[in-house]
Amino acid sequence: MIYTVTLNPAIDMTVYIDTLKKGQVNRSRYCLMDAGGKGINVSKVIKALGGQSIVLGFLGNDNKDWFLKYLKEMQLDFDFIFVDGLTRTNIKIVETSQKIYTDLNQNGFEVKKKDINHLFEKIDKIAKADDIFVVSGSLPPGADEEVYAELIRILKQKGAKVIFDADGKALKSGVLEKPDVMKPNIHEFKCLFDVDENDLNSIVNSAKKLIESGIKKVLISMGAKGAVFVTENMELFAKAAEAKIKSTTGAGDSMVAAISYGLSQNMDDVSIFKLALACAAAKVSKEGVKPPEKKEIKKFLEKISLEKLGEVKWI
Template identity: 40%
Template sequence: MVITVTLNPAMDKTLLIENLTLGTVNRVDSLRYDIGGKGINVSKVLKNFGIDSICTGFLGGIWEDIFKKELDKRGIKHNFISIKGNTRTNTKIVDIDNKVYTDINEPGPHITKEELNEFINMFRGMCQKEDIVILAGGVGPSIPKNIYGTLTAIAKGNGARVILDAEGELLEEGIREKPHVIKPNEHELKMLLNIDIKDKKDILKGAKCIRDLGIERVLVSLGEKGAMYVTEEDDLEAQGLKVPVKGTVGAGDSMVAALVYSMVNKLNAKETLAFAQASGAASVMLEGTEACTIEQVKSLLNQAELGIREVV
């Protein structure tokens, strides 16, 4: 089973505006709502990749039933802890004319100690041997920063494999328990290791440093510059793919879904990086946090494969 954990889900509201002007009244050209949160986004993509998963985390307030109904509609299993607080709304503003993307993210609800303990106990019972667990995204203000370390230890103790996609203290604390894979972006890598990054050699050095801590695989997403994938055997880089960009939210989540796909289908390192790069590119071609399809990814796969090489 694949388990995706989203401790701070959000209803993603995307506004498309022509020539956004601050300090004045702006008319919305179009808008859309998408259930979101990094783990949920991963599950949405996995469903399109033909891989079943179960979503878990916290939901509450006016959005709770809407999330559950949408997941049911998509055929995605879910088991959330119902909380007293309200699931947040994140607003994405797309300036169509200037191609500027602005995110306004709410902090999220207060999670009580009782709600958190209920989730941890449920999570402990969910994880089984050979499961793949994705721990992704930020957390609400009341959740301790070592939560991903706690969940990683539980999952590994039950024989599951863990992919961690987080930033800041959440990532720093999480890697203490040695998840199997992490997916930082360039900024997250820089902050984690407190290093300057001037070129790809610095990125490679940083990724190797993390690998030497006992983490088997490190996928560093680099946006339009591509990606780097460091494993126990390989140091690979992928060139960025030139595609029309309609939204940047969810590209990293699609790359995490690609990591799961590669584990399920036993792809080698080069195949994994190409699939991840194609998945990220396919995602930015879509509006909002719409999930890319396997067909869209495969249409970019040959181009991605041509851009894979050893890091030198």
Template identity: 30%
Template sequence: MILTVTLNPAIDVSYHVQHFQIGHGHRVENGNKTAGGKGLNVSRVLQQLNSEVLCTGLLGGSTGTWIKNQLDSVNLMHDFLEITGETRTCLAMLDPIAGTQTELMERGPTISKEEVERFRDHFKHLCQKANIVIASGSMPKGMPSPFYQEMGEITRELHIPFLLDTSGNALTEGIEGRPFLIKPNEMELRAYVGRELSNEEEMLEAAKIICNKGVQYVLLSLGSKGAILVGQENILKAEIPEMEVKNPVGSGDSMLAGMAYALQQGFSISKSLAFACACGMANAVEEQTGYVEKVVVEKLVPQVKVTPLNEGR
């Protein structure tokens, strides 16, 4: 079973707004509401790939109840810790004419020290059921910044691969826990090393620095340019074909879900990268956030070109 952790879930509301302009009013159709947060996007995609998945994290208030009801409606298993604060709501304005995406993301509730301790015990208990753990997204206020590091240490003691997708201090601290894999984008990688990365060679060097800290793989998401997977022994580049994008929200989460699924299935690392990219592509061609059709993913896998980059290095 794959355990997904969403410490700061949300109700995600997206609107399609043609010619969106700051400072102007826009009449729109009813927004598309989903149980969101990066970890829940990952969870849905894993379910769509027919993988057994259990969602956990922190939920509270009427917003949290709505999210639980949504997960129940699609038979997605969950075991969240109830908190006193109100789970957040996030908005996304998608302009199909300009091809832009504007997001407003609430920070979320403040977690008490007692709730942190309760979740730590809850997480340790759930890990006993898992063979892969994925933690995604930001941490709410009150959650100690080294908490992802703790999760990495807990899962490593249990010999469970830990996949981490976060940013900022949470990523910096999380790397110290030596997760099996992290999935930064270019901006997050630049922020981690504290300097501009002007070319592919500099990005690879930055990823190698992370691998030297004990991380097995850095999955560098490059959006429409594909991805690069930097490992302690392998460096692979995945190039993807051009396609008509309907909704890019959740494509990175779908990529991470695809990688976890592929690893669980025992795919080669090259095929795992191709499968992960195909999941990201399959999400981008759908209107829904965090949604793929497995048959579409399987058709896209052969279209992903994976090339070794470390030959002769």
């Protein structure tokens, strides 16, 4: 089974506006609301791919009804730990005139020590060998930066596979526990290594250090520039597939969904990377944080071309 773990879910409010004028009253053209947060978006795309997953993590008690209704309508399975307070609302501004995408993410509800202990106990009970756990997103206030490291330790002791996608100090401490797969975007990757984001070789050489440390696969996404996939056996680069962009929110999560689905189906690394790029392209073509449909993903899959590193001309 695939489990996605989201400690800091979010209601994503995507606001479409021609041009955002700072310091003025702005009126949006329209706005979409989606239940989101990293693991929840991953579960949506796993479902679109034909896979099954269970959403785990925390959810705020005070506005849980709307969130749970959304997940039920999407036919997603979930098993949350409810905590005091409101699940945060994250604002995503899409400026249609200039194609600028701005995120305004909130801190989220405060969790207590007992909530974190409850989470550890629950995951310790659930996890079995060969389960796949996606551990991703920011930590809510009250959760210390070691929480992901401890979670990965518990999961690895059980023999579960861990796909990890975090930022900042939580990323730095989690990486030391050697998750099986990592999907940092280039900004997150720069928390770990002092790389020049325009120098593909320095990115690959740093990713190889993670592979040498025992992490099996590292996918570094670079927004419109594409992505790099480094595994024990190969180093690949691909440009982002051309797409009519409606919202970039959830693009990285779609890649994580492709990796977890691909692992669950024993897909090879090349197929996993292609699927990740196709899922991301199909996602950015959707408004708000709506998951793409399988037929849309398939259409993009035909257009993905990979380049072995060494033959790449950097853009």
